Amino acid sequence: MTRKKQIIIPIAILIVGILLFFGFSSMKKPPEEKAEVDNRPIVAVEKIHIAPMDLTVNSYGVVQPKYETELVAQVSGEVVELADVFVRGGFVAKNQLLARIDPNDYQAALIDAEATMASARASLETERAQGQVAEREWKRITDTSPTELSLRKPQLAQELAHVKSAQASVLLAKRNLERTEIRAPYDAMIESRTIGLGSFVGTGSKVGKLLGTGVAEVRLPVADNQLQFLVSQGEDAQVNLIGTYAGKDIIWQARIARSEGVVDNKSRMSYLVAEVQDPYGLKTKKETLKHTPIRFGSYVTAEIFGVSLKGVTLLPRYLVTNGRVAILAADSTLHYVNITIAREDGSNMIVTDGLNEGDQIIVSALDYPVDGMKLVLQGSKSDVTTEEAPETQIASTKD
Known part of the structure; x- marks a missing residue:
């Protein structure tokens, strides 16, 4: 019995x-199928x-008159008259x-x-007679030729x-009389006056200073490597001058009149001179x-204003690496293209070759x-279900 047990x-x-x-095997659930994960960067x-x-x-630059003149007295005497406009800031015509x-002595x-x-x-007429x-009388007395002295020629x-x-004395006297009147040599603004009514001036004494109002100049420093972007190195180029007047930003039109033709010893810059006609608007109705x-x-x-480029695009500097940019090709692949950079403009680069209209440049x-x-x-x-991409790989899509 024990053996059977x-x-x-x-x-x-x-x-x-x-x-x-x-x-238990019949109670076990089959494993869930996981969706395929797309790990491609977004x-x-x-x-x-x-x-x-x-x-x-x-x-940039500072506006200066093209012509300025120090007035000096060319004759001496007492100042007996002053014009009402002969004051600092006064405008005078030519x-x-x-x-x-005082002209009495002259x-x-x-x-x-x-x-x-x-x-x-x-005396000349008497001597001629x-x-x-x-x-x-000489011809009546003798038939010989008379001498120069005999004819009183000396x-x-x-x-x-x-x-x-x-005659020279008269001309000098007239000139000195004219010099008693101090007149403006051109349309000008009075910068300073150093004489007063009743004061005595000597020859060469300073009378005042004039600033010509016909033309204003601005010396514009330009780096040598920037001249390549100007037509004929800036000759006769149009210029917008931007400044403030009465608290408002104003734009004035000017043009490049000339280049100074030398490189400044201190700044190593070339200077172009812009001119503004009638800066104070005195001739404008x-x-x-x-x-x-x-x-x-x-x-x-x-x-x-410089040269005109026919077909260019502007790219942020951070998108360019070693003269190449990344674009999204038609087959959704990354593709690097070489570009030609015409100019670096602040944080942007001006590209003239390598990209086509409609190319999709990657900005993330x-x-x-x-x-x-x-x-x-x-x-x-x-x-396909897409996993969440790292934050550093995603930026806004712009069309």
Whole structure:
């Protein structure tokens, strides 16, 4: 009996174990199928637009008059008259009287010079008559040729010299009388006046200073490597001068009149000179056009218009690496293209070759970019479930 139990019990345990195994196996659920994961980087792009562009060169400068003159007295005397406009900031026209020096002494000198000239002319006429008499008497007395002295020619030449000297004295007296009137040599603004009514001035004394209002100049420093972007190195180029007047930003039109033709020893810059006609608007009719004056001494920035490029695009500097940019090809792969950079403009680069209209340039960052790698455009629809891409790989998509 004991032996049977030893045989039956193990067999029963084995059968129960087998039954439990199949029971539990039938209760087990099959493993869930996981969706396929797309690990391609997600990128943002911008479309390339090709368009013409006019290049400009930026500069700066201070407005100065083209002509300025120190007025000095050419004769001495007392100042007996001053014009009302002969004050600091006053505007005067060409040949307008500014001051008058006492002319009495110079009028008297002119009268004396004219009297001396009249006397010299009378003496000349007398000597001519005496010479003619001497010639007639000589012919009546003898048939031989008379000498120069016999005909009184040396005396005639002397009297002629006296007349010329008297004429010179008259001219000098007239000039000195004219110099008693101090007049403006051109349309100008008074910068300073150093005389007063009743003051005495000597020859060479400073009277005042004038600033010509016909033309204003601005010296514009330009780096040598920027001249290549100007037509004919800036000759006769149009310029926009930007400054402030009464708290407002104003733009004045100017043009490059000339280049100074040398490189400054200190700044190593070339200088172009821009001219503004009628800076204070004195010749402009106020009823037809309001002119905002560009004042002498004003600081202005300048935009010099240069060469025109037919087909270019503007790219941020950070997108360019070793003269190449990354674009999203038609087959959704990364592709690097070489570009030609015409100019670096601040944080941007002007590209003239290598890109075509409609190319999609990648503007988002990639951790490990490889030419030809598969990419996914941000916002595109896909039948494949996409894992969330790293934050550094995603930027906004712009069209």
